[in-house]
Amino acid sequence: MTHFAVNWLAVVVAMIASMALGYVWYMALSKQWLAALGKKPEDIDRADWTPYAWSVVVQLVMAYFIALLTPVIFGATNVTTGVLCGVHMWLGFVITSMILNHRYQGAKWSLTLIDGGYLLGVLIVQGIVIGLFGGVAPAAA
Numbered sequence: 001m002t003h004f005a006v007n008w009l010a011v012v013v014a015m016i017a018s019m020a021l022g023y024v025w026y027m028a029l030s031k032q033w034l035a036a037l038g039k040k041p042e043d044i045d046r047a048d049w050t051p052y053a054w055s056v057v058v059q060l061v062m063a064y065f066i067a068l069l070t071p072v073i074f075g076a077t078n079v080t081t082g083v084l085c086g087v088h089m090w091l092g093f094v095i096t097s098m099i100l101n102h103r104y105q106g107a108k109w110s111l112t113l114i115d116g117g118y119l120l121g122v123l124i125v126q127g128i129v130i131g132l133f134g135g136v137a138p139a140a141a
């Protein structure tokens with residue numbers, strides 16, 4: 001196995017699908033999210049595109065690692081193992097790190113629930129997409 005032998009189409013589609021989830025998630029929970037941040041809509045700089053650029057980069061990395069690690073951990077890449085890999089990564093690293101940081105930052109638990117729930121959704125959606133496409137790059141003809 002090489003580190004770059006993943007199905008890159010699956011990785012890119014998984015990133016796009018998880019970005020779409022973010023649009024729906026945060027539009028539905030925008031009022032609660034702003035309240036958890038202690039901000040008002042006018043406090044958000046809508047012209048700042050950098051959070052979206054970072055979202056693309058980090059979600060591409062997340063999808064890459066789901067594609068890379070799923071067959072290593074579970075021996076196969078399918079929807080079930082993709083989702084299981086995502087949930088394990090979320091529980092083992094994402095939500096634990098978020099709780100640690102949010103407690104030191106004094107963030108509201110509601111922010112942890114909203115953002116943590118979204119990231120769980122991201123990893124599940126990415127696991128589904130990776131599982132549907134298959135994580136390994138198709139063999140060259």
